Amino acid sequence: MHPTAAEFADRVHAxxxxxxxIEEFPEGTKTARDAAVAIGCSVAQIVKSIVVVVDGEVVVVLTAGDNRVDTDALAAELGAETVRTATPDEVKRATGWSIGGVPPFGHETPVATYLDESxxxxxxxxxxAGTPDxxxxxxxxTLRRIAEPxxxxxxEPT
Structure with missing residues (x-):
């Protein structure tokens, strides 16, 4: 197992x-579609952990693989003035994980989390599970119990 995936497993167990x-796919699971094909499930069963910055605060938005975050709707829902995609450095600092491998919980720091109910x-x-593979x-x-989104x-659909 990749050391980063093992770190994720250890962190959430503790x-x-x-x-x-954890299952690893050498061909990669970088996109929701790639992951669904590798796993043999529907794209809607893939959890995308999208990291955004809402009025200066890094948050994680968990959405189904067949949806995308509507940043205008998110801003309106949260009463925020600005919502933007987090930079790779912001993602790593806040979650402890790199883009493409961000799990829905087990982050480096407490991060507000929001959920796509679908x-x-x-x-x-x-x-x-910590890596793109x-x-x-x-x-x-379990997602709701642990992530408390x-x-x-x-x-909106992709």
Missing amino acids: AYGLEPS LRSHDQIWAA AVFELSPA EPVDAF
């Missing part, structure tokens, strides 16, 4: 008692 079953319509979903399976209930309605 913090939440979760023992994620992820709840599946029995099982898949999320990044590693994913783990979990239930929407606030639901928002700021998504």
Whole structure:
């Protein structure tokens, strides 16, 4: 297992008692579509951890693989003046992970987290496990219990 994926597994086990079953795909799971093909699930079952900056605060927005974050709708929903995509350095500093491998929880620092409720319509979903090649399976209930995301309605189909 890649050392970064192992670090993720250790971190979430220590913090939440979760023992994620991590699968690695050498061909990569950099996009939601790539991940769905590699795993053999629908794109809607892929959790994308999108890191944005809302009025200067880094937050994580968890969306289904077949949706995208509507930053204008997110700003309106959160009462924010500005929402922008976080830079790679901002992502790494706030979450401890690099773009493409950001998991939905187990971050370096506490980060406000928001949820695309469409992820709840599946029995099982898949999320990044610290690298662009590693994913783990979990239930929407586990995602909600550990990440404690606030639901928002700021998504549109890709």
